[in-house]
Amino acid sequence: EAGVAQSPRYKIIEKRQSVAFWCNPISGHATLYWYQQILGQGPKLLIQFQNNGVVDDSQLPKDRFSAERLKGVDSTLKIQPAKLEDSAVYLCASSLDRLEKNIQYFGAGTRLSVL
Amino acid sequence: DQQVKQNSPSLSVQEGRISILNCDYTNSMFDYFLWYKKYPAEGPTFLISISSIKDKNEDGRFTVFLNKSAKHLSLHIVPSQPGDSAVYFCAASAYNQGGKLIFGQGTELSVKP
Numbered sequence: 703e704a705g706v707a708q709s710p711r712y713k714i715i716e717k718r719q720s721v722a723f724w725c726n727p728i729s730g731h732a733t734l735y736w737y738q739q740i741l742g743q744g745p746k747l748l749i750q751f752q753n754n755g756v757v758d759d760s761q762l763p764k765d766r767f768s769a770e771r772l773k774g775v776d777s778t779l780k781i782q783p784a785k786l787e788d789s790a791v792y793l794c795a796s797s798l799d800r801l802e803k804n805i806q807y808f809g810a811g812t813r814l815s816v817l
Numbered sequence: 818d819q820q821v822k823q824n825s826p827s828l829s830v831q832e833g834r835i836s837i838l839n840c841d842y843t844n845s846m847f848d849y850f851l852w853y854k855k856y857p858a859e860g861p862t863f864l865i866s867i868s869s870i871k872d873k874n875e876d877g878r879f880t881v882f883l884n885k886s887a888k889h890l891s892l893h894i895v896p897s898q899p900g901d902s903a904v905y906f907c908a909a910s911a912y913n914q915g916g917k918l919i920f921g922q923g924t925e926l927s928v929k930p
Contacts, residue, residue, distance in 0.1 A: 744920030
């Protein structure tokens with residue numbers, strides 16, 4: 703079974719530029735999550751999708767971050783414009799559904815450096 | 818407000834000995850707890866979990882203990898192996914939050930041969 707795929711693996715941009723990350727979850731997983739992991743901290747949830755609908759985006763800085771999940775499968779996360787403090791690893795995860803006892807499976811992440 | 822805390826950033830253990838990683842939480846609504854393991858340049862990988870109705874769950878060399886009254890859980894690895902060297906994250910979820918995980922800061926375990 704293929705895991706969660708993310709691209710690109712690394713991205714370096716200058717502040718005020720825009721950037722987009724892509725995620726393909728495990729086939730059949732209805733729930734998709736985007737996390738931000740700053741160096742030395744644990745992952746922090748940015749947004750959660752159930753199929754193509756948003757379940758929780760309370761931690762998403764909506765003035766600069768946006769995300770969509772077209773047709774309830776792939777998802778993209780965009781930052782526009784980027785700030786220095788956005789430097790982090792962006793992790794995508796998926797699970798069968800959003801019940802609390804579902805295991806979330808993570809991709810390898812995209813490491814973003816904002817200069 | 819750090820709802821899940823791992824107060825030890827790092828731990829060093831000799832191969833063959835026991836590794837004990839600790840995690841504390843503040844939210845009494847949490848009722849499901851997980852441990853994830855992360856190697857460099859990889860995403861976190863699920864290791865073991867425990868529901869709040871239990872106080873122990875075991876899977877091979879890995880055992881998780883939950884003390885609800887103290888709001889504390891721990892992961893025991895016996896015997897520790899060099900391949901266990903990684904960052905370990907504790908995570909928690911609540912029944913009314915739709916699967917949302919709250920993670921601790923992580924503990925980096927180093928198992929020396």
